[in-house]
Amino acid sequence: MYTFSNKLKTFSIILMVLGAVGVGISFMTSHKSFEEVEHILAEEAHHGGGHGAEASHDEASHGAHAAVESHGEAHGDSAHAEVDEHTKHIEHVQHQIANRPWSALYVAAFFFMMIALGVLAFYAIQIASQAGWSPVLFRVMEGITAYLLPGALIVLAIAVASGTIGHYNLFVWMDPDVVAHDKLIQGKSGWLNLTGFTIRGLIFIAGWVLYRHFSRKFSIAQDTAEDKSNFKKSFRISAAFLVFFIYTESMMSWDWIMSVDPHWFSTLFGWYVFASMFVSGITVIALITLYLKSKGQLEFVNENHLHDVAKFMFAFSIFWTYLWFSQFMLIWYSNIPEEVTYFVTRFQDYKLPFLGMVVMNFVFPILMLMNADYKRIPWFVVMAGLVILFGHYIDIFNMIMPATVGDRWFIGIPEISSVLLFAGLFIFVVFTALTKAPLLVKGYPFRKESEDFHY
Amino acid sequence: MEASKVIHAIYTDDDILMSAVKKVKAEKHHIEEIYTPFPVHGLDKAMGLEPTRIAITAFLYGLVGLTVAILMMNFIMIEDWPQNIGGKPSFSYLENMPAFVPIMFELTVFFAAHLMVITFYLRSRMWPFKKGENPDLRTTDDHFLMEIAVHGNENELESLLKETGAVEVNLVDKAH
Numbered sequence: 001m002y003t004f005s006n007k008l009k010t011f012s013i014i015l016m017v018l019g020a021v022g023v024g025i026s027f028m029t030s031h032k033s034f035e036e037v038e039h040i041l042a043e044e045a046h047h048g049g050g051h052g053a054e055a056s057h058d059e060a061s062h063g064a065h066a067a068v069e070s071h072g073e074a075h076g077d078s079a080h081a082e083v084d085e086h087t088k089h090i091e092h093v094q095h096q097i098a099n100r101p102w103s104a105l106y107v108a109a110f111f112f113m114m115i116a117l118g119v120l121a122f123y124a125i126q127i128a129s130q131a132g133w134s135p136v137l138f139r140v141m142e143g144i145t146a147y148l149l150p151g152a153l154i155v156l157a158i159a160v161a162s163g164t165i166g167h168y169n170l171f172v173w174m175d176p177d178v179v180a181h182d183k184l185i186q187g188k189s190g191w192l193n194l195t196g197f198t199i200r201g202l203i204f205i206a207g208w209v210l211y212r213h214f215s216r217k218f219s220i221a222q223d224t225a226e227d228k229s230n231f232k233k234s235f236r237i238s239a240a241f242l243v244f245f246i247y248t249e250s251m252m253s254w255d256w257i258m259s260v261d262p263h264w265f266s267t268l269f270g271w272y273v274f275a276s277m278f279v280s281g282i283t284v285i286a287l288i289t290l291y292l293k294s295k296g297q298l299e300f301v302n303e304n305h306l307h308d309v310a311k312f313m314f315a316f317s318i319f320w321t322y323l324w325f326s327q328f329m330l331i332w333y334s335n336i337p338e339e340v341t342y343f344v345t346r347f348q349d350y351k352l353p354f355l356g357m358v359v360m361n362f363v364f365p366i367l368m369l370m371n372a373d374y375k376r377i378p379w380f381v382v383m384a385g386l387v388i389l390f391g392h393y394i395d396i397f398n399m400i401m402p403a404t405v406g407d408r409w410f411i412g413i414p415e416i417s418s419v420l421l422f423a424g425l426f427i428f429v430v431f432t433a434l435t436k437a438p439l440l441v442k443g444y445p446f447r448k449e450s451e452d453f454h455y
Numbered sequence: 456m457e458a459s460k461v462i463h464a465i466y467t468d469d470d471i472l473m474s475a476v477k478k479v480k481a482e483k484h485h486i487e488e489i490y491t492p493f494p495v496h497g498l499d500k501a502m503g504l505e506p507t508r509i510a511i512t513a514f515l516y517g518l519v520g521l522t523v524a525i526l527m528m529n530f531i532m533i534e535d536w537p538q539n540i541g542g543k544p545s546f547s548y549l550e551n552m553p554a555f556v557p558i559m560f561e562l563t564v565f566f567a568a569h570l571m572v573i574t575f576y577l578r579s580r581m582w583p584f585k586k587g588e589n590p591d592l593r594t595t596d597d598h599f600l601m602e603i604a605v606h607g608n609e610n611e612l613e614s615l616l617k618e619t620g621a622v623e624v625n626l627v628d629k630a631h
Contacts, residue, residue, distance in 0.1 A: 329553045335542070370514070 015424025022417020026101040099404040102169035108418035113151035118281025127238040135450040146433030156201040204248040211241040223442040260403035272323040279316035283385040303376040304455040310375035317365040349407040360391030464621040466599040475619035487602040490594040513571040520566025524559040
């Protein structure tokens with residue numbers, strides 16, 4: 001049995017407290033009055049503002065802008081046009097500043113939730129494919145997926161709260177005022193409405209968590225069972241879950257991520273989000289395995305297992321890049337105005353994170369993890385893993401932020417403290433779950449093969 | 456050149472072969488060659504063969520392919536005749552790069568794969584019309600053959616090999 005070391009527990013609590021304080025501060029400082037924003041903008045303009053804020057705002061196509069635009073139409077009166085323009089601009093920036101802590105919190109919450117979900121999918125695949133190498137890692141995976149229930153509920157709660165207690169800080173389609181003036185969103189309101197969003201979200205979470213609950217139950221029951229009935233049951237539900245998962249994951253990505261840009265859509269978006277969550281999940285499996293092994297808890301895990309996990313990290317980093325590039329290149333090539341705005345805003349305002357994540361998620365892992373010998377060296381895998389994880393945080397950042405805060409982004413207190421908050425919670429939940437069961441599956445039919453696994 | 460003598464020990468099971476190899480290595484005899492009908496897992500390690508470096512060559516060939524693709528398209532599409540084709544920005548390579556990536560990828564794979572295969576053929580001396588080097592036709596079907604050079608120690612070797620489970624031990628003159 002593993003015991004959650006006091007040091008790590010204190011560490012996770014410190015992370016949570018620090019994060020919570022930072023998140024609190026960023027929420028308190030994000031409410032700027034009209035005059036304050038006016039002052040900030042005047043100052044930026046005075047300094048020759050590196051932003052070129054005004055110009056890019058006019059081009060930005062995110063939802064908040066659409067809202068402002070439609071307000072303008074409603075006013076109509078050309079006599080007030082210039083004053084309106086100024087007021088609209090200030091209100092727009094004011095909204096973006098208010099959005100920032102919400103978005104930072106949402107990105108971090110989603111990032112850690114997706115790790116748990118990615119690991120759950122990986123776990124189901126290992127069982128359904130009857131993999132012979134991975135059973136020694138099952139308990140680590142089960143520990144990580146324990147975060148799924150709280151994590152997914154938090155994501156959904158933040159999303160719903162932003163549209164109820166907040167001022168539509170994440171999803172503009174939740175704002176009835178915007179919808180009233182936006183024909184495109186009106187056309188999609190059959191799908192994009194708060195009731196449907198909440199119900200769908202709850203169904204997704206219920207399905208995932210039920211699978212996680214029963215597969216964990218069967219896994220522990222198999223430890224003491226005389227026969228293989230629990231294994232067979234978990235095999236069957238894993239196959240069923242994978243079918244459910246691939247539908248719900250795709251819909252979840254439309255709901256929870258793609259709908260921040262309700263005017264834009266992409267068909268391979270679900271796969272793209274999946275690739276991101278899968279590779280982050282596998283990376284976290286590697287990191288936690290290495291941590292536990294360094295504490296002497298997993299003596300049955302050897303470098304051959306590490307080699308296999310690192311191969312998955314390598315291959316799915318490339319898979320992610322393939323999907324990222326396919327989505328980007330198809331839109332860039334045809335350059336249809338209604339869909340290319342998505343990448344135009346990212347290229348104009350997010351050049352460093354947008355291109356930086358390709359380096360972190362592709363160039364770095366492909367060079368680091370190509371050599372078979374390097375995949376067996378723990379510190380090498382840890383280093384590559386940390387870069388991959390950071391790269392995929394930036395990936396989610398790039399999906400959400402341009403739609404909510406536009407060019408007012410920065411990685412500062414709101415972003416960092418949100419990550420700390422959820423990192424602390426993640427560590428706390430995962431390592432608490434790891435203490436609940438022995439770290440080696442006992443009666444699993446492929447256990448012996450996995451222990452003797454040799455590559 | 457003098458004709459040297461070798462011993463051919465023939466086995467019928469890969470597990471027995473593996474243990475024989477370990478025993479012969481432990482006795483510090485040099486194994487010239489082993490002929491098997493299929494890959495025997497771990498045989499290279501037991502024989503003490505060096506790991507292959509063919510993956511490294513493939514990586515380098517891939518870099519060559521990538522360079523060829525970039526230089527070729529940079530010259531054709533950007534430098535030589537930068538036409539406006541459907542509004543694609545042919546002002547610099549970087550600006551039009553996404554359109555070139557499929558070709559960059561394919562040429563990288565093409566060079567890596569083909570040059571690696573050719574390297575493999577050259578290093579293992581395989582080509583059409585090459586005369587087979589097989590000392591015993593049964594080794595392509597169900598027998599395993601271990602070849603050990605003899606330096607006047609035939610009898611000692613013969614008894615050692617018999618001990619390891621060889622079904623046949625032949626002393627062969629090998630003309631160089």
